[in-house]
Amino acid sequence: MMKVTYKYYEKDAGLEELQAKIYNENNPENPQPVTAEEIQKRFENEKIDPKTVRYAMKESGEPLAYVQARDYSEVKETHLGYPWALPDCPAGVQNKIFDEMLAYIKTRDTGYEIRVNIAANNDSHMKFVKSKTGLEEKSRSYRREIDVKKVSKMTLDEGKYNIRKATKADEDILVNLIKEDGRYTSQFASDEEIGKYFSERVLPDDHCYLVFQDEKLVRASAPLITKLPNDTEERLILRFHSFLPDTEDAFKSHMISIAKECVETGLDTKPLSLYESENDSETIKSTIQEFNPVHSEVQGISFGLKK
Numbered sequence: 001m002m003k004v005t006y007k008y009y010e011k012d013a014g015l016e017e018l019q020a021k022i023y024n025e026n027n028p029e030n031p032q033p034v035t036a037e038e039i040q041k042r043f044e045n046e047k048i049d050p051k052t053v054r055y056a057m058k059e060s061g062e063p064l065a066y067v068q069a070r071d072y073s074e075v076k077e078t079h080l081g082y083p084w085a086l087p088d089c090p091a092g093v094q095n096k097i098f099d100e101m102l103a104y105i106k107t108r109d110t111g112y113e114i115r116v117n118i119a120a121n122n123d124s125h126m127k128f129v130k131s132k133t134g135l136e137e138k139s140r141s142y143r144r145e146i147d148v149k150k151v152s153k154m155t156l157d158e159g160k161y162n163i164r165k166a167t168k169a170d171e172d173i174l175v176n177l178i179k180e181d182g183r184y185t186s187q188f189a190s191d192e193e194i195g196k197y198f199s200e201r202v203l204p205d206d207h208c209y210l211v212f213q214d215e216k217l218v219r220a221s222a223p224l225i226t227k228l229p230n231d232t233e234e235r236l237i238l239r240f241h242s243f244l245p246d247t248e249d250a251f252k253s254h255m256i257s258i259a260k261e262c263v264e265t266g267l268d269t270k271p272l273s274l275y276e277s278e279n280d281s282e283t284i285k286s287t288i289q290e291f292n293p294v295h296s297e298v299q300g301i302s303f304g305l306k307k
């Protein structure tokens with residue numbers, strides 16, 4: 001019988017390499033495999049609790065499985081991930097590390113809601129989470145596909161907002177928006193890394209559209225055709241969608257501007273996927289319905305602790 005050893009995260013112990021190997025082997029369709037360096041930078045940036053990452057390995061040190069819980073201060077939630085495992089992982093190990101991680105994060109006095117978010121089309125992950133008696137469905141998220149050709153013909157009503165395409169000179173204000181928004185900052189190790197994301201990836205594509213209010217950047221997004229994890233085909237998505245509070249009334253004109261960009265630059269071969277949460281404002285929900293989606297489906301289900 002294989003002897004399994006367990007470890008919590010330790011800096012400079014080489015565990016990021018094991019984590020990257022396990023994740024990448026479970027997600028071979030990912031166009032950009034995760035690297036140990038990226039994991040290390042993220043952990044340093046987030047200043048993680050070491051006990052929120054748990055590894056299972058052979059006695060020889062070879063990887064078997066891992067599970068991670070991540071704190072999101074901007075929404076006051078702790079997200080517990082699926083326990084990824086390699087094919088030779090003994091039965092019961094995934095359940096053990098998941099159950100023990102859930103028990104641990106329940107003991108922390110953070111005030112955060114605990115969530116386990118599962119892709120709706122991943123039957124095995126869904127079955128695993130539904131087998132946990134302490135969890136129940138809390139909310140659903142949806143993917144709404146809109147016809148950019150039709151949306152591009154809708155009337156722009158910028159009102160108190162000014163909308164234009166981004167230029168290379170806008171890198172600094174985009175960095176500031178990402179920081180003010182807060183939802184993406186955990187993905188970057190520094191302001192410099194955020195700047196490189198825009199200067200090397202977003203701005204060279206020349207599809208990014210900005211929304212200003214009184215000369216202040218309050219919303220920004222850019223379309224991209226790519227293949228997402230768990231998808232079997234490429235989709236037209238918003239590669240990022242950053243915004244400040246109380247600017248939902250600019251969403252409609254912002255998306256019309258992006259739809260026009262898609263038509264003008266040949267990105268209109270696919271419908272644009274917009275992702276809607278049950279927690280989104282009524283303005284956002286009603287606007288998406290006004291766009292008359294050509295297809296809608298449940299994208300993910302969020303589970304939380306039973307009351």
